[in-house]
Amino acid sequence: MVRQSDDVIVDGAGPAGVTLAYELAKRGIRVLLLEKEKLPRHKCCAGGITRKAVKLLDFDISEVVEDVVYEISITSDLRSPYLRQHGQPLIYTVMRDVFDHFLVKKAQQRGAVLIDGQNVRRIQMSGDWVEVSTADNTLRSRLVAGADGTYSVVARELGMGRSIEYGAAIGSEIVVPEDELARWKSRAQMELVCIPGGYAWVFPKRNHLSIGVGCLASRAKHLNRLHQEFLNSLGTSDYSISRFSSHLIPTCTKGRLVWQDKALLLGDAARLADPLTGEGIHNSILSAQLAVPVIENSLVHANAKLEDYQEAVEEKIMSELRIARVLSKFFIRFPHLAFGMLNRSDATWRAGCALMSGELKYADIKGKAGRFKGIVNRLFRT
Numbered sequence: 001m002v003r004q005s006d007d008v009i010v011d012g013a014g015p016a017g018v019t020l021a022y023e024l025a026k027r028g029i030r031v032l033l034l035e036k037e038k039l040p041r042h043k044c045c046a047g048g049i050t051r052k053a054v055k056l057l058d059f060d061i062s063e064v065v066e067d068v069v070y071e072i073s074i075t076s077d078l079r080s081p082y083l084r085q086h087g088q089p090l091i092y093t094v095m096r097d098v099f100d101h102f103l104v105k106k107a108q109q110r111g112a113v114l115i116d117g118q119n120v121r122r123i124q125m126s127g128d129w130v131e132v133s134t135a136d137n138t139l140r141s142r143l144v145a146g147a148d149g150t151y152s153v154v155a156r157e158l159g160m161g162r163s164i165e166y167g168a169a170i171g172s173e174i175v176v177p178e179d180e181l182a183r184w185k186s187r188a189q190m191e192l193v194c195i196p197g198g199y200a201w202v203f204p205k206r207n208h209l210s211i212g213v214g215c216l217a218s219r220a221k222h223l224n225r226l227h228q229e230f231l232n233s234l235g236t237s238d239y240s241i242s243r244f245s246s247h248l249i250p251t252c253t254k255g256r257l258v259w260q261d262k263a264l265l266l267g268d269a270a271r272l273a274d275p276l277t278g279e280g281i282h283n284s285i286l287s288a289q290l291a292v293p294v295i296e297n298s299l300v301h302a303n304a305k306l307e308d309y310q311e312a313v314e315e316k317i318m319s320e321l322r323i324a325r326v327l328s329k330f331f332i333r334f335p336h337l338a339f340g341m342l343n344r345s346d347a348t349w350r351a352g353c354a355l356m357s358g359e360l361k362y363a364d365i366k367g368k369a370g371r372f373k374g375i376v377n378r379l380f381r382t
């Protein structure tokens, strides 16, 4: 058994955990990052990083960007493609194994220590310390951060593991001929109608297309078949599937706790993915950044409370997720109307772009709905 004392142990080297490790190490806090897999590791994800997520980072990510999306083809029931363009990047596409490993190296450069291949199994509060046990080690720290994703062991160990709502999604990597791939350069596709309770997407990558489907977990029974139908609809006859995987996307409901005792939860472990889009990377990074001043204060001033993190997450993230959930219910119920709003109204399209760019928050939407103001106002009255 090895024992070691750090200020903070971070469990999980996804965007949430690595951002926390990077920011804490930058401030001279001793941080140990534990990761279950050997890095770089695959993560089931479309790898779309919105411009608002990129803006949160204080370093350039262009060396790991596969493509930059400026236009989105929006379809309804696999028909009526409507091409919408924007003058600024909307989404940067990445491969998650490469992107996450790039973030890890940034954190290591700042002084964070990584031990990969360490599956955290147990968390125990012991006086002023937290004990974190893997198969090989028991490690000690003053605080622990659970950034270990959807099936968070930290959340489970603290009795905070249950989530009320999940999205379910399939992500696949499709290799197509070069001329076909070139057609998708800088262009994504969103199909808003054919997936009950969700949507389908195509994201361009350097050597393949990322194609996926996602919906409420409660409606995911036919997701495999719908994925195949969506793939067939793209008119790509000569293709091979190089990877196919599926995963849950956890979203929280009102009042969900994100801290307890000497532990905090971040990103998917805290169930902070957007219920409307399934985007999780932005809130993973943001939750880590909100945790930093709270952790710093708590380590320096013995009386500082981790519950300040709860307040920050409620204010900056959960308030937004509440509105996203209302919108998501509307989109699920009236997908044709949602399609019409996006392709016929410039104001709605511009609002969507501003949301992806971080120039607008969900809370600002009411003022930007153009001729759909009546619908939006009615939605938020309920």
Ligand SMILES: Cc1cc2nc3c(=O)[nH]c(=O)nc-3n(C[C@H](O)[C@H](O)[C@H](O)COP(=O)(O)OP(=O)(O)OC[C@H]3O[C@@H](n4cnc5c(N)ncnc54)[C@H](O)[C@@H]3O)c2cc1C
Pocket: 011, 012, 013, 014, 015, 016, 017, 034, 035, 036, 037, 041, 043, 044, 045, 046, 047, 048, 049, 050, 118, 119, 120, 121, 147, 148, 149, 150, 151, 152, 153, 169, 170, 171, 212, 246, 247, 248, 249, 266, 267, 268, 269, 273, 278, 279, 280, 281, 282, 284
């Ligand atoms: C099909 C699909 C497509 C998606 N597409 C997008 C997209 O385009 N854009 C977007 O923003 N979001 C997308 N998401 C959501 C996004 O992938 C997640 O929200 C995001 O990865 C959450 O980051 P995280 O750091 O919280 O957790 P994760 O990225 O899941 O990282 C958690 C880490 O913890 C490690 N871990 C787990 N358990 C343990 C343990 N016991 N001990 C040690 N380590 C552990 C894991 O190996 C992993 O490295 C998608 C999700 C799916 C399923």
